[in-house]
Amino acid sequence: MVDLLLTPEQQRYQELARKFTREKIIPVAGTYDRTGEFPWPIVEAVKEIGLNCMTAPKEYGGPELDSLTISVIVEEFAYGCAGVATTLGGNGLSSYPVLIAGNEEQKRLFFGTLVAGGLGGFALTEPGAGSDAGAVATVARRQGDEYVINGTKCFITTGAMADIFIVFASTNTALKHRGLSAFIVEREREGITIGHEEHKMGIRASNTVEMRFKDVRVPAGHLLGREGEGFKIAMQTLDMARPIVGAIAVGVARAALDECINYVKSRRDGGRPLASEQLVQFKLADMAMKVETARLMVRRALALKGAGLPYSKESAMAKAYAADVAMEVTAEAVAIMGALGYSKDSRVEKLMRDAKITQIYEGTNQIQRIVIANHLLRG
Numbered sequence: 001m002v003d004l005l006l007t008p009e010q011q012r013y014q015e016l017a018r019k020f021t022r023e024k025i026i027p028v029a030g031t032y033d034r035t036g037e038f039p040w041p042i043v044e045a046v047k048e049i050g051l052n053c054m055t056a057p058k059e060y061g062g063p064e065l066d067s068l069t070i071s072v073i074v075e076e077f078a079y080g081c082a083g084v085a086t087t088l089g090g091n092g093l094s095s096y097p098v099l100i101a102g103n104e105e106q107k108r109l110f111f112g113t114l115v116a117g118g119l120g121g122f123a124l125t126e127p128g129a130g131s132d133a134g135a136v137a138t139v140a141r142r143q144g145d146e147y148v149i150n151g152t153k154c155f156i157t158t159g160a161m162a163d164i165f166i167v168f169a170s171t172n173t174a175l176k177h178r179g180l181s182a183f184i185v186e187r188e189r190e191g192i193t194i195g196h197e198e199h200k201m202g203i204r205a206s207n208t209v210e211m212r213f214k215d216v217r218v219p220a221g222h223l224l225g226r227e228g229e230g231f232k233i234a235m236q237t238l239d240m241a242r243p244i245v246g247a248i249a250v251g252v253a254r255a256a257l258d259e260c261i262n263y264v265k266s267r268r269d270g271g272r273p274l275a276s277e278q279l280v281q282f283k284l285a286d287m288a289m290k291v292e293t294a295r296l297m298v299r300r301a302l303a304l305k306g307a308g309l310p311y312s313k314e315s316a317m318a319k320a321y322a323a324d325v326a327m328e329v330t331a332e333a334v335a336i337m338g339a340l341g342y343s344k345d346s347r348v349e350k351l352m353r354d355a356k357i358t359q360i361y362e363g364t365n366q367i368q369r370i371v372i373a374n375h376l377l378r379g
């Protein structure tokens with residue numbers, strides 16, 4: 001039977017996240033957007049409701065939530081602020097490689113750190129390796145019982161704040177992407193320095209930095225899976241993470257729609273309420289249909305994942321579609337709200353800037369279309 005409704009437990013999590021967003025995120029979202037400061041008080045507060053590491057298995061002290069439930073929670077956080085949702089989502093993204101390929105000891109180390117309140121980071125992108133993850137130039141050379149990592153990563157979310165990272169490095173450069181490997185690297189390891197911090201258009205409540213690795217030594221036991229499995233682990237991680245980006249996009253789009261609805265109900269121009277204009281009503285209806293469709297696509301991808309079925313194509317579709325919807329709906333919201341929409345006095349100005357990142361990170365929407373087309377043409 002197809003069940004498109006949330007379970008009572010999922011509804012409880014939705015309510016919990018909605019209340020948290022209303023009380024802890026919305027009142028300060030504008031301030032973080034202006035200052036670009038890291039939202040430490042929110043990071044601290046989310047621990048109190050047990051949602052700081054939603055993917056952590058129960059045996060390591062986590063809530064072990066399924067991905068669909070996580071998407072419901074993330075949509076709520078993003079409704080309040082996509083930058084905060086990105087920050088809070090970092091622990092999920094960085095934990096997927098460990099869930100995919102980690103052994104008992106690695107899971108204990110990684111989830112032990114995050115469940116205790118630590119932050120995780122996912123370090124794949126490099127100056128010469130963005131969309132083409134196989135071009136990673138960071139190397140990890142085996143020396144006795146250790147690997148020595150050298151290289152530079154860029155655009156790493158929470159890079160300056162996180163306690164533990166998944167770092168992708170080549171253990172055999174001649175093999176290109178087949179030589180890529182994934183490592184757990186703690187922040188305190190000698191040789192890690194934080195470089196340039198990005199000053200971003202949107203999601204300004206998230207921290208994005210360059211990271212340099214100079215002769216960083218990690219125990220050989222920090223290699224996830226086997227040498228050469230890094231690319232596969234990275235791609236599986238992105239499959240898992242993309243619908244969550246879709247959920248962020250849905251949250252942003254829904255917030256823009258709600259702002260518009262409130263605005264057109266109260267705005268009177270030339271005596272007539274804007275809400276009475278049929279053109280405006282049609283626009284709102286179109287925006288609402290897109291938000292609903294995007295959410296359904298996110299949940300369908302995650303329902304497939306939950307059922308253990310292939311979902312890579314649907315994951316890419318959900319991310320690309322929801323991100324495009326977020327961009328369209330926020331731009332439409334700015335248009336409907338006119339001069340106020342373009343002003344920093346309105347919330348939709350921030351929403352439009354925040355929406356843009358969902359088309360870029362975790363694989364640009366162009367790359368998602370390549371993934372989708374490859375699936376279509378393969379069959």
Ligand SMILES: Cc1cc2nc3c(=O)[nH]c(=O)nc-3n(C[C@H](O)[C@H](O)[C@H](O)COP(=O)(O)OP(=O)(O)OC[C@H]3O[C@@H](n4cnc5c(N)ncnc54)[C@H](O)[C@@H]3O)c2cc1C
Nearest residue numbers: 122123124125130131155156157208361362363364366367
């Ligand atoms: C705010 C932010 C946070 C991020 N967080 C992280 C993080 O935590 N960890 C991490 O590892 N990375 C992170 N990234 C990096 C992000 O995943 C990359 O920026 C993204 O994958 C695109 O890579 P690029 O910027 O190098 O673009 P490029 O690969 O240089 O692409 C430039 C343009 O060319 C297009 N393009 C490239 N190749 C093709 C192709 N084959 N066919 C058609 N079009 C193509 C792209 O779609 C894009 O439009 C973050 C980025 C940002 C902006």
